[in-house]
Amino acid sequence: LWKSDAFTAANTSGAAAIANLDGDGDAEVIYADAVFNSKGKKLFEGAAGEGGNGGLPISCVADLDGDSKPELIAGKSAYYFSDKVADNTFAAKLVWNSVVGDGFCGVADFNGDKKPEVIVVSAGFIYALNGLTGVKLAQAPIPNGGKGGPPNIADFDGDGVPEVAAAGSSQYIVYKYAGGATFTKLWSAATDDDSSQVTGSSVFDFDGDGRNEVVYNDEVYIRIYPGVEPDCLLNPPGPACDGNMTDAEVLFRDKNGSRTRTEYPVIADVDGDFKAEIVFPTNNDGGSGKFDAGMEVWGDQLDNWVFTRPVWNQHTYHITNVGLLGDIPKVEPPNWATPAINPYNSYRRNAQGSKAFCAPDLQAYDLDVEYAMCPNLAMTVWVANLGCLGVGPGVPVSFYEENIGYLGTTFTKGPLVAGAAEQVSLDFNNAVESVNIYAVVDDDGQGNGG
Numbered sequence: 216l217w218k219s220d221a222f223t224a225a226n227t228s229g230a231a232a233i234a235n236l237d238g239d240g241d242a243e244v245i246y247a248d249a250v251f252n253s254k255g256k257k258l259f260e261g262a263a264g265e266g267g268n269g270g271l272p273i274s275c276v277a278d279l280d281g282d283s284k285p286e287l288i289a290g291k292s293a294y295y296f297s298d299k300v301a302d303n304t305f306a307a308k309l310v311w312n313s314v315v316g317d318g319f320c321g322v323a324d325f326n327g328d329k330k331p332e333v334i335v336v337s338a339g340f341i342y343a344l345n346g347l348t349g350v351k352l353a354q355a356p357i358p359n360g361g362k363g364g365p366p367n368i369a370d371f372d373g374d375g376v377p378e379v380a381a382a383g384s385s386q387y388i389v390y391k392y393a394g395g396a397t398f399t400k401l402w403s404a405a406t407d408d409d410s411s412q413v414t415g416s417s418v419f420d421f422d423g424d425g426r427n428e429v430v431y432n433d434e435v436y437i438r439i440y441p442g443v444e445p446d447c448l449l450n451p452p453g454p455a456c457d458g459n460m461t462d463a464e465v466l467f468r469d470k471n472g473s474r475t476r477t478e479y480p481v482i483a484d485v486d487g488d489f490k491a492e493i494v495f496p497t498n499n500d501g502g503s504g505k506f507d508a509g510m511e512v513w514g515d516q517l518d519n520w521v522f523t524r525p526v527w528n529q530h531t532y533h534i535t536n537v538g539l540l541g542d543i544p545k546v547e548p549p550n551w552a553t554p555a556i557n558p559y560n561s562y563r564r565n566a567q568g569s570k571a572f573c574a575p576d577l578q579a580y581d582l583d584v585e586y587a588m589c590p591n592l593a594m595t596v597w598v599a600n601l602g603c604l605g606v607g608p609g610v611p612v613s614f615y616e617e618n619i620g621y622l623g624t625t626f627t628k629g630p631l632v633a634g635a636a637e638q639v640s641l642d643f644n645n646a647v648e649s650v651n652i653y654a655v656v657d658d659d660g661q662g663n664g665g
Contacts, residue, residue, distance in 0.1 A: 220257035222249040225270035228411075228476040230530035233537075234276040234285055235545050236296045237305055242543040247272035248289035250307070252300055259307045264292035268318040268337055268362050268413055271477050275320040275531045276547075279310070279331055279346040283546050286310060288333055290317040293349060311349030315342045319365040319413075319477075321562035322346065322533070323377050324551035326394025331551050334562075336363040336381045343379075343392060355390055355398035357383035361412035365477065365530065368562040369418040371401060371442035373425035377560055380429065384412040387431055387440070387460075402444055404460035406433040408475050415479030415530070418564040419491060423521045427564060430480045430493055432471055437480065437495060439467040471507065474500040481527040482565045485512055487605065487632030491523040491565070523565045525634035534559045534566050539601050539634045576602030577610060577631070577656045584652055592643040596654040597636050598627055605632035612639050613658040617651035624660045 224247030232245045241253035248261035266274035266289040275288040280295075287294040291313040298304035318337025325332050331346040339360050343353040357363045361384025371378040371389055378401055380389040387406050390398040408414050416431035426442035444464055446453030455464065462468055473496070480495035493513045514520065528537045533550045537543060551560045559566060578599050585593035594614055600606060607630050614622040625641045 217255040219244075219251050219255035222246065222257060222260055224249060224260070224265045224272050225267055227270055229267060229270075229272040230477065232274055232276055232529050232531050233543050234547065235543055236276070236285055236287070237299050238284065238545050239299050240301050243300065245274055245276060245287060247274060248287065248292065248294070250287065250296075258300060258305050259294075259296075261289060261292060261294055261307070261309065263309060263312045264290035264317040266290040266317070266320060268364075271413060273319055273365055273477060273530050275322055275333075276536070277322040277331060277346075278547070278549055279322075279333075281330070281549075285547060288320050288322065290320055290335060290337070291315050291349075292317075293333075313342075313344050313349040313351060315340075315344070315351055315354075318342075318363070320531075321366040321368045321379070322550070323368040323560050323562060325377060325392050327376075328394075329552055331549070332394060334366045334368060334379055336366050339363055339383065341366065341379060341381055341388075341390065341398065343394075343398075352394070353392065353396050353398055357381060357388055358386040358403050360384055361386075361408065364413045365415040365479070366562065367416055367418045367429070367564065368560075369427040369564045370425070370561070371418075371427055371429075373442065380416065380418070382406060382408060382414050382416055382431060382433070384408055387416070387429070389429075400458055402458050402460045404438075404440060404465075406431070407435050408433045410434060411475045411477070413477050414475045415477055415563065417479050417481055418561070419482040419523065420567045421491060421515070421520045423567060427561075428466065430482065430495075432473055432475075432478075432480060432495055432497075434473055434475055435470065436468050437471040438462075438465050440465050471495070471497050471511075473498055477530070479563070481532070482523060483527045484523050484525045484633065487525065487635065489522040489604065489633060490514060490518060491520045491567075494527075521567050522633075523567055525632075527565060531562070532565075533562050534564070540599055540636060574602050575600055575604050575606045575631070575633075577606065579612065579654045579656045582652065582654055584650065590645075592622075592650065592652075593640065594622075594643065594652060594654075595638055595640045597638050598631065598656050599636040600631040600633055602633060605630055605635070610657055611659040612641075613655050613660040614641050614643070615653055615655065617653075619650075621660050622652070624658075
């Protein structure tokens with residue numbers, strides 16, 4: 216489709232992000248500290264942090280100051296943007312450049328003040344920064360070293376406050392953090408990643424108990440860790456509640472060789488069955504033995520995992536950055552405050568819900584009228600299911616004209632699972648001088664639903 220203008224940032228094993236930085240028109244593409252328009256033209260490139268930990272840039276986008284305009288967080292640096300891309304007035308300025316080293320980022324509200332903190336993993340340490348100023352608030356080491364992978368942020372222990380996690384060369388570490396000057400270890404687990412030492416991970420509450428599980432793949436195994444050690448849930452806690460998560464405590468482990476870079480498993484409903492699946496890559500390039508090679512999708516053998524969204528679109532995924540159809544919001548709501556009750560407040564985690572509150576949500580979009588058929592009208596519209604339950608075929612879609620009124624009804628032909636869409640069409644064979652047409656989903660033209 217296009218090849219971007221040249222940039223100066225590191226170009227190995229990084230990841231791009233997509234966001235609407237000016238709140239207008241097409242979204243922009245972000246790589247490291249560079250911003251490109253939707254055709255690949257470079258609009259800006261900074262000269263401070265790149266969002267990489269030893270190279271490998273992966274930047275974040277978030278509204279740090281609450282003005283409904285997102286900032287670019289390139290690791291240790293944040294940039295503010297003003298004006299519009301369309302009229303060539305788009306401009307950037309450096310907001311802050313922290314004293315910490317450059318690294319991978321994540322964003323969340325840890326102290327409940329509705330203002331975000333920025334987490335940076337850099338050169339074997341996890342840092343918490345003030346989102347408005349970039350001032351370092353706290354730091355903690357990754358046990359046994361290693362540069363450290365992109366951070367996960369989620370509520371691991373079900374106390375309503377998110378924790379921070381990252382993988383190093385031989386340990387996966389989870390820290391409790393409440394926005395102050397101190398990280399406190401929740402647990403760590405032995406891993407094997409001597410090669411890149413920057414592998415990512417993802418989190419999801421598979422069983423809906425309020426505690427997020429961790430999915431992590433090192434050079435040898437893919438594992439699902441519980442959010443807390445099982446013995447820590449006993450009253451009183453059992454002897455294995457010692458902060459050391461062993462393989463005897465993990466929920467699942469399977470051999471899955473990988474050379475490892477910054478990749479990680481993702482969680483999404485990939486087959487429309489209203490249940491979460493795990494999607495992850497595997498390769499036999501590492502020295503840990505030849506296993507599978509390719510892409511794998513795993514689900515729960517007993518089909519008990521809760522449902523989730525059918526999308527996970529980028530490395531810095533955080534739910535509010537993308538719609539169910541892959542659409543990028545013009546103004547992204549802050550993840551740490553959305554929804555108002557029980558906000559997501561997480562990073563590299565997918566949304567989890569309860570079927571008791573699940574329903575279809577059918578919406579019409581992208582209405583088009585083919586005027587070349589004049590005086591007849593050839594009308595099309597897309598019908599999308601933005602809800603979390605599917606519907607069968609035969610949903611009525613009626614077209615109306617502002618002055619004429621009802622034009623006719625057509626029907627969807629196939630089922631619409633959560634996140635799916637179908638284009639329907641209708642021809643109107645009477646001549647009209649001018650039209651203002653709209654479509655209504657689940658309407659039979661007589662004011663009745665399907």
